[in-house]
Amino acid sequence: MMFEEEINQIVRNLKPSGIRKFFDIAATRKGVVSLGVGEPDFITPWHIREAAIYAIEKGRTFYTGNKGLPALRKGICDYYRRRFGISFDPEENAIVTVGGSEAIDIVLRTLLKPGDEVILPTPAYVAYAAIIEMAEGKVVEVELKEEDRFKLTPEVLEKAVTARTKAIILNFPGNPTGGIMTHDDYAKIVPILKKHHIFAVTDEIYAELTYEGKHSSIAEFDEIRDQTIVINGFSKAYSMTGYRVGYILAHKDLISMILKIHQYTIMCATTPSQYAAIEAVNNGDNDIAEMALSFKQRRNYIVKELNRIGLKTHMPEGAFYVFPSIKVTGLSSEEFCEKLLDEENLALVPGNAFGQAGEGYVRISYAYSLDEIKIAISRLESFLKNHG
Numbered sequence: 001m002m003f004e005e006e007i008n009q010i011v012r013n014l015k016p017s018g019i020r021k022f023f024d025i026a027a028t029r030k031g032v033v034s035l036g037v038g039e040p041d042f043i044t045p046w047h048i049r050e051a052a053i054y055a056i057e058k059g060r061t062f063y064t065g066n067k068g069l070p071a072l073r074k075g076i077c078d079y080y081r082r083r084f085g086i087s088f089d090p091e092e093n094a095i096v097t098v099g100g101s102e103a104i105d106i107v108l109r110t111l112l113k114p115g116d117e118v119i120l121p122t123p124a125y126v127a128y129a130a131i132i133e134m135a136e137g138k139v140v141e142v143e144l145k146e147e148d149r150f151k152l153t154p155e156v157l158e159k160a161v162t163a164r165t166k167a168i169i170l171n172f173p174g175n176p177t178g179g180i181m182t183h184d185d186y187a188k189i190v191p192i193l194k195k196h197h198i199f200a201v202t203d204e205i206y207a208e209l210t211y212e213g214k215h216s217s218i219a220e221f222d223e224i225r226d227q228t229i230v231i232n233g234f235s236k237a238y239s240m241t242g243y244r245v246g247y248i249l250a251h252k253d254l255i256s257m258i259l260k261i262h263q264y265t266i267m268c269a270t271t272p273s274q275y276a277a278i279e280a281v282n283n284g285d286n287d288i289a290e291m292a293l294s295f296k297q298r299r300n301y302i303v304k305e306l307n308r309i310g311l312k313t314h315m316p317e318g319a320f321y322v323f324p325s326i327k328v329t330g331l332s333s334e335e336f337c338e339k340l341l342d343e344e345n346l347a348l349v350p351g352n353a354f355g356q357a358g359e360g361y362v363r364i365s366y367a368y369s370l371d372e373i374k375i376a377i378s379r380l381e382s383f384l385k386n387h388g
């Protein structure tokens with residue numbers, strides 16, 4: 001590779017995403033069915049698209065203030081109060097970002113000093129470890145286990161804490177496992193976070209895809225409220241991935257520091273997208289409910305079918321992924337996915353792309369039509385006849 005010695009060593013050593021690697025191969029082949037990508041298949045609801053079009057039509061295409069449009073920040077804070085019973089102040093506690101992705105990046109860059117440890121419950125969304133490393137932090141993986149329904153337990157957390165622990169990433173409902181945490185589950189870990197003053201970075205991007213009961217946030221706990229940073233966005237709940245709008249809710253002193261990075265690197269989230277997001281957050285509760293119902297039906301179908309064909313699959317309580325065990329095949333998760341693609345033209349994501357704890361599993365996204373899901377099941381069934 002050219003420039004090997006010259007470029008930043010951290011970037012040089014970063015592994016490319018295990019998801020992308022796989023889909024680059026799949027994209028070159030004909031007839032491939034992919035249940036790999038975590039992106040809702042619904043077209044963004046019309047009233048939201050219309051708001052974006054209207055903003056462009058009216059020439060609302062200039063920079064906004066760095067924190068984002070006041071009406072959007074107000075809408076977001078009203079939404080958190082209305083949906084989850086948690087209060088934030090739009091002026092002091094909120095920044096609109098370019099998706100949850102930017103939010104994760106600038107939060108971690110603000111918090112971390114070189115060598116600070118971040119506890120990362122895995123299997124985890126692929127971006128966290130890379131971003132922690134780019135911020136010169138140290139990733140400390142802890143394993144979420146299927147027998148705990150992929151929840152974080154106080155025992156697992158306590159063992160990972162050291163004097164250098166700065167933060168923990170919480171992602172419930174989680175990608176790739178679909179695990180959730182209830183208020184009672186959080187109540188068991190909150191005293192540990194409080195005692196060691198560990199920042200809780202809670203990525204709630206799948207909050208609206210909680211199928212049993214209501215989403216619970218660690219921000220409900222006043223005793224650690226000052227050290228809790230909420231990340232959320234519009235991509236998943238409203239099917240707005242390409243609009244690139246997310247947000248951060250946190251203590252005002254953290255917000256003012258995080259804003260410095262946002263200000264210099266991003267300026268502001270895309271203006272017409274912010275107008276679309278105002279419409280979504282104020283008038284989109286019914287859309288969320290409709291899409292979530294459809295995902296729940298697909299979840300029930302796919303879990304039943306996977307178990308029927310012989311892949312033991314935990315019933316995920318949130319998000320739009322299932323995480324079946326492939327241990328019966330004796331294949332590693334990468335071997336499984338490579339052979340499946342070769343032999344059956346079906347692309348899934350190997351569990352080890354989400355950390356070592358994901359070995360022995362594959363991730364299947366059910367944010368696809370029922371027709372595609374049915375084809376995928378029949379291809380998997382045929383694959384298991386040869387590898388079961």
Ligand SMILES: Cc1ncc(COP(=O)(O)O)c(C=O)c1O
Pocket residue numbers: 038098099100101102125171174175203205232233234235241244245246
């Ligand atoms: C857990 C999690 N967080 C954040 C993101 C990023 O979403 P976006 O940047 O589109 O808001 C994703 C996308 O897949 C995700 O799965």
